[in-house]
Structures are given as structure tokens and as C-alpha cells.
Amino acid sequence: MTDISSEADNPSETDNLSEADIPSESTSESVTAPKELPGAPEVQKAVEPSRVAVKTGIATRYWLELMPYPAGSVRSLWLFVNDDWRHLDDPDQGTQVSVQDAFCRCSERLEVLVWYSEDTIEGLVVKTNQLKK
Numbered sequence: 063m064t065d066i067s068s069e070a071d072n073p074s075e076t077d078n079l080s081e082a083d084i085p086s087e088s089t090s091e092s093v094t095a096p097k098e099l100p101g102a103p104e105v106q107k108a109v110e111p112s113r114v115a116v117k118t119g120i121a122t123r124y125w126l127e128l129m130p131y132p133a134g135s136v137r138s139l140w141l142f143v144n145d146d147w148r149h150l151d152d153p154d155q156g157t158q159v160s161v162q163d164a165f166c167r168c169s170e171r172l173e174v175l176v177w178y179s180e181d182t183i184e185g186l187v188v189k190t191n192q193l194k195k
Contacts, residue, residue, distance in 0.1 A: 115179060116178065116184055117179070118177050119144040119175075119176055120143065120175055121142060121143050121173070121176050123141070123142035124139065124141050124142070124161055124165050125141075126140070126161075126162070127139070137152060139157065139158060139183075141161070143176045147181065148176060148178045148181050150186070161174055161186070161188065164188045170191070171191055172188055172189065172191065173188070173189060173190075175188075
């Protein structure tokens with residue numbers, strides 16, 4: 063059990079610090095932007111704009127590899143989006159079930175929206191179809 067009154071009797075650690083040890087609260091220090099880490103790899107310091115060209119589309123077909131092919135590679139979930147096959151390597155069980163349900167169980171109500179870059183799936187979401195009138 064701690065004695066609350068002892069905090070007033072004993073100076074805190076910050077009382078022993080010099081002004082140089084205490085971070086200033088100037089406007090330049092209160093910015094929440096990340097600071098560059100010393101020794102960070104160059105890949106993490108700059109992202110080329112051409113690498114972030116992500117497109118979206120609705121998947122119209124799917125193919126789930128149950129075993130990796132060719133041997134030695136990872137299993138992939140393939141979705142046919144915007145007239146070409148796109149892959150998601152090593153999908154988790156929840157992703158597999160959600161995509162299968164969207165195509166097999168609820169194809170009238172659900173669709174798979176895909177974000178991709180070239181032939182690699184960057185993200186996906188299973189969502190309700192837009193109501194057609």
C-alpha cells in the first residue's frame with residue numbers, strides 16, 4: 063500500500079531534472095507527426111508515388127488454392143476483378159470463409175470489393191450489394 067502523503071514529502075524525480083532534460087512545450091514540439099528514426103532503412107523513409115497506385119473493383123469470380131501451387135509457394139486466394147485475376151497470398155480463415163459465403167451462400171446480397179495494385183490484392187471487404195431499382 064502506498065502512502066499518498068509521502069509524495070508531497072519526497073521531491074519527485076522531475077524536480078531533480080535540469081531544463082535541458084525536460085521536453086519543451088513549444089508549438090514545434092507539440093506536432094503529432096512521426097519523427098524520423100535514426101538508422102531507419104531507406105525503404106521506410108520514402109514511398110515512391112508509383113508504388114501506391116491502388117485501384118478498386120468488384121470481384122466476379124474466385125479461386126481458392128487449398129494447397130500451395132507450385133510447391134514451395136504460399137497458398138493464395140484469387141479474385142477476378144476488372145477483367146483480370148488478382149491474388150491475396152496466405153489468406154486467413156476468416157477471409158476465406160467471408161469470400162466463399164459472398165459467392166456461394168449470399169451472392170444475391172453480398173459482394174466482394176477489392177483494392178489491388180497490379181495483380182496483388184492490397185485489401186478487400188465483403189459488403190451488401192447496392193439495391194438495384
